[in-house]
Amino acid sequence: MTLEFRVWLTLGTCFYLFLIIFLMRKNRMMLKYSLIWLGSAFIMFVSILFPQVLQWVCNILQIQSLVNGVFLLQGIFALLILVSLSSIVSVQSAHIRKLVQTQALLEKRVRDLEEKAAKPSDSEEE
Amino acid sequence: MQILIIIPAYNEQENIERVVDNLVENYPQYDYLVINDCSKDQTEQILTRRGYRHLSLPVNLGIGGGVQTGYLYAVQHGYDVVIQFDGDGQHNAEYIADLVRPIAQGEADIVIGSRFLEKEGFQTSFLRRLGIRILKHTIRLCSGAVVNDATSGFRATNRAMTEFYAQDYAQDYPEPEAITAAALNGFRIKEIPVIMNERKAGVSSISPLKSVYYMIKVNLAILFYRVTGNRLKKKVKQ
Numbered sequence A: 001m002t003l004e005f006r007v008w009l010t011l012g013t014c015f016y017l018f019l020i021i022f023l024m025r026k027n028r029m030m031l032k033y034s035l036i037w038l039g040s041a042f043i044m045f046v047s048i049l050f051p052q053v054l055q056w057v058c059n060i061l062q063i064q065s066l067v068n069g070v071f072l073l074q075g076i077f078a079l080l081i082l083v084s085l086s087s088i089v090s091v092q093s094a095h096i097r098k099l100v101q102t103q104a105l106l107e108k109r110v111r112d113l114e115e116k117a118a119k120p121s122d123s124e125e126e
Numbered sequence B: 001m002q003i004l005i006i007i008p009a010y011n012e013q014e015n016i017e018r019v020v021d022n023l024v025e026n027y028p029q030y031d032y033l034v035i036n037d038c039s040k041d042q043t044e045q046i047l048t049r050r051g052y053r054h055l056s057l058p059v060n061l062g063i064g065g066g067v068q069t070g071y072l073y074a075v076q077h078g079y080d081v082v083i084q085f086d087g088d089g090q091h092n093a094e095y096i097a098d099l100v101r102p103i104a105q106g107e108a109d110i111v112i113g114s115r116f117l118e119k120e121g122f123q124t125s126f127l128r129r130l131g132i133r134i135l136k137h138t139i140r141l142c143s144g145a146v147v148n149d150a151t152s153g154f155r156a157t158n159r160a161m162t163e164f165y166a167q168d169y170a171q172d173y174p175e176p177e178a179i180t181a182a183a184l185n186g187f188r189i190k191e192i193p194v195i196m197n198e199r200k201a202g203v204s205s206i207s208p209l210k211s212v213y214y215m216i217k218v219n220l221a222i223l224f225y226r227v228t229g230n231r232l233k234k235k236v237k238q
Helices: A003-025 A031-049 A051-061 A066-125 B016-026 B043-049 B062-076 B093-104 B126-143 B159-167 B175-184 B208-228 B233-237
Strands: B003-009 B031-036 B054-056 B081-084 B110-114 B155-157 B189-193
Touching: A003 A031, A031 A051, A031 A066, A051 A066, A066 B054, A066 B062, B003 B016, B003 B062, B003 B093, B016 B031, B016 B043, B016 B093, B031 B043, B031 B062, B043 B054, B054 B062, B062 B081, B062 B159, B081 B093, B093 B110, B093 B155, B093 B189, B110 B175, B126 B175, B126 B208, B155 B159, B159 B175, B175 B189, B175 B208
Parallel strands: B003 B031, B003 B081, B031 B054, B110 B189
Antiparallel strands: B081 B155, B110 B155
16 A cells, blocks of 8 residues: 555545534434444544554455455445445334324324314304 | 224225225224325325224325224224224125134134135236235245235234234235234234125236235245244233
């Protein structure tokens, strides 16, 4: 991994980290959902600062170039994040379903109560 | 014995009046509740105008979410038996008593109205029958339950089964998965012969193209339920 590549990678990771922190500060990303992003930034920094760690991983996986190792890492992060997003969407979908059902049940209850409340007044008018 | 008929309805403006009027006129001993699953046609207006007992979902949840809302309502209001009854006129209300009987006699927790036991009435297309046969074998392999008409939406549940489904009910194309869940959680399943009608108006939610997706999804869901061992009965009992 050349020095230039490490510099560019550092800048890219800094920008990425800045973006995540910016979104968190603006309350547009919750901490619990940002953990996996922050984790990936941390591992990127470790790879840049200590390329020997990445070299060790590349040796195990028989990857000749460190740059390819970086791409592999990014691919793994992207997959992890996508899986976690699918999980989040599924949980939220279940929550939305529950909310919709509760709302519909409440709406029916309110309608029934309104009908019940309206009935005595109707007979009074008669 | 308090019995509630839940009628899920999505875009059933051409059928819903006939279905509900028949129940109101001929079977007043049963309570009913139409669950309007955010229909885009005039279903909601008809339900309101005719003063039918109904519940309106503000977002389309699909058949599973709609039926589960009915189960939640039944649990909240303490019904003993819940009948699932299609809003498209395919089911005959005269069989409701037959569905309830095994539950009243304590023989079953869920009773399914089957078109294929006596092979009378509307039998659906060959391809669908083939699909249902495949589902029958998948369910038998995964749960041990033998159900000939796994896609039948004409079914009755007792209180324990209703409570279970109120907590956990499959969402997309739920009927076969719901049977698997019932069998794997130790509920007793019984099938009785019924005669069903052909849909008189409107369009089925499962188009020919969707049926391929349906078969893959439902078979996978049954297998997944078996593998994950998603058991809820104990939780419900607590």
